[in-house]
Amino acid sequence: xxxxxxxxxxxxxxxxxxxxxxxxxxxxxxxxxxxxxxxxxxxxxxxxxxxxxxxxxxxxxxxxxxxxxxxxxxxxxxxxxxxxxxxxxxxxxxxxxxxxxxxxxxxxxxxxxxxxxxxxxxxxxxxxxxxxxxxxxxxxxxxxxxxxxxxxxxxxxxxxxxxxxxxxxxxxxxxxxxxxxxxxxxxxxxxxxxxxxxxxxxxxxxxxxxxxxxxxxxxxxxxxxxxxxxxxxxxxxxxxxxxxxxxxxxxxxxxxxxxxxxxxxxxxxxxxxxxxxxxxxxxxxxxxxxxxxxxxxxxxxxxxxxxxxxxxxxxxxxxxxxxxxxxxxxxxxxxxxxxxxxxxxxxxxxxxxxxxxxxxxxxxxxxxxxx
Ligand code: ACO
Numbered sequence: 197x198x199x200x201x202x203x204x205x206x207x208x209x210x211x212x213x214x215x216x217x218x219x220x221x222x223x224x225x226x227x228x229x230x231x232x233x234x235x236x237x238x239x240x241x242x243x244x245x246x247x248x249x250x251x252x253x254x255x256x257x258x259x260x261x262x263x264x265x266x267x268x269x270x271x272x273x274x275x276x277x278x279x280x281x282x283x284x285x286x287x288x289x290x291x292x293x294x295x296x297x298x299x300x301x302x303x304x305x306x307x308x309x310x311x312x313x314x315x316x317x318x319x320x321x322x323x324x325x326x327x328x329x330x331x332x333x334x335x336x337x338x339x340x341x342x343x344x345x346x347x348x349x350x351x352x353x354x355x356x357x358x359x360x361x362x363x364x365x366x367x368x369x370x371x372x373x374x375x376x377x378x379x380x381x382x383x384x385x386x387x388x389x390x391x392x393x394x395x396x397x398x399x400x401x402x403x404x405x406x407x408x409x410x411x412x413x414x415x416x417x418x419x420x421x422x423x424x425x426x427x428x429x430x431x432x433x434x435x436x437x438x439x440x441x442x443x444x445x446x447x448x449x450x451x452x453x454x455x456x457x458x459x460x461x462x463x464x465x466x467x468x469x470x471x472x473x474x475x476x477x478x479x480x481x482x483x484x485x486x487x488x489x490x491x492x493x494x495x496x497x498x499x500x501x502x503x504x505x506x507x508x509x510x511x512x513x514x515x516x517x518x519x520x521x522x523x524x525x526x527x528x529x530x531x532x533x534x535x536x537x538x539x540x541x542x543x544x545x546x547x548x549x550x551x552x553x554x555x556x557x558x559x560x561x562x563x564x565x566x567x
């Protein structure tokens with residue numbers, strides 16, 4: 197038995213949800229470029245869950261269901277009020293999502309209908325939790341979700357600020373959600389599938405996934421990118437900062453990918469959005485710095501930006517706090533996680549790989565008084 201470090205190249209399951217073939221990403225066979233240009237996030241959620249694009253009435257039915265499930269139990273909001281104000285946002289989200297299960301009477305119901313209902317609840321409630329936590333930590337009252345929101349993006353931005361968001365902000369966030377919705381067997385989706393393959397419940401699966409997404413090698417990279425941009429400060433400092441990092445063999449966050457070696461197809465959409473929003477807000481600093489960083493990292497290391505790189509400047513232009521970037525990733529990826537969980541339940545087998553043992557062999561047991 198020989199281990200493959202990081203399971204690189206190992207095909208661990210079959211799935212009909214999303215594919216990455218020859219560097220092309222599809223959701224249910226539809227190219228991500230087409231979806232990014234044309235689809236709303238709710239269309240994508242429907243596509244991931246039901247395997248087809250919705251017609252108008254199916255889409256408005258889903259939006260209605262998301263709106264009517266968006267309120268979070270008062271007990272969970274009260275618990276969030278007890279969290280330390282400076283706690284990590286992903287840790288807060290992980291804890292709150294786990295506690296949703298405590299107040300859902302059908303949490304342990306394993307029927308497919310119940311699991312689909314819970315997928316809808318999770319997709320609807322995550323944005324409410326993230327917005328509520330942000331307000332509570334600032335000493336503000338959480339804002340209840342709109343009952344007639346046109347989209348998750350609209351409702352989320354409304355719950356964050358209490359103001360009706362501008363159309364351009366809703367559209368930009370919506371596109372970011374489309375681009376982050378699913379990504380084959382990424383680390384957090386795999387974590388979700390491993391958890392539910394024991395026939396544990398969907399809340400446990402999504403809680404595991406949030407824990408996995410939190411790390412800086414996965415979803416946490418978007419926050420780390422913004423921290424780097426802020427540290428560099430201006431375009432004039434980019435060259436020396438990046439060159440020094442690369443010389444010291446340090447990683448530049450937002451670059452490289454386990455699967456894409458010739459570039460992440462999602463990055464160009466976020467780059468375009470970053471540029472447009474920069475022009476609109478009159479602050480091109482983050483975009484200009486990002487372009488310079490890309491030139492240097494690609495030129496010197498051959499590494500291309502991944503989905504996290506330009507999403508940092510996009511969210512900053514939307515005035516979203518840096519430590520909400522990864523929770524927003526989680527809001528979007530909940531669609532993919534739950535689609536994969538439902539698929540896992542449909543054709544389940546316990547996921548239990550082996551380890552190549554590298555410890556000592558044939559050790560004698562030494563009684564405690566002789567150690
Ligand atoms: N900056 C500088 N060098 C890098 C980077 C980077 N961002 N990424 C990879 N490298 C280098 C490594 O140092 C290594 O060099 P070496 O062979 O000289 O030791 C080589 O490229 C291979 O890198 P690995 O880390 O082995 O590649 P792996 O496939 O394991 O990792 C990963 C992929 C984790 C995404 C990596 O590229 C990375 O750490 N990137 C930065 C974090 C990041 O942006 N994560 C988000 C990924 S997308 C997502 O999850 C949504």
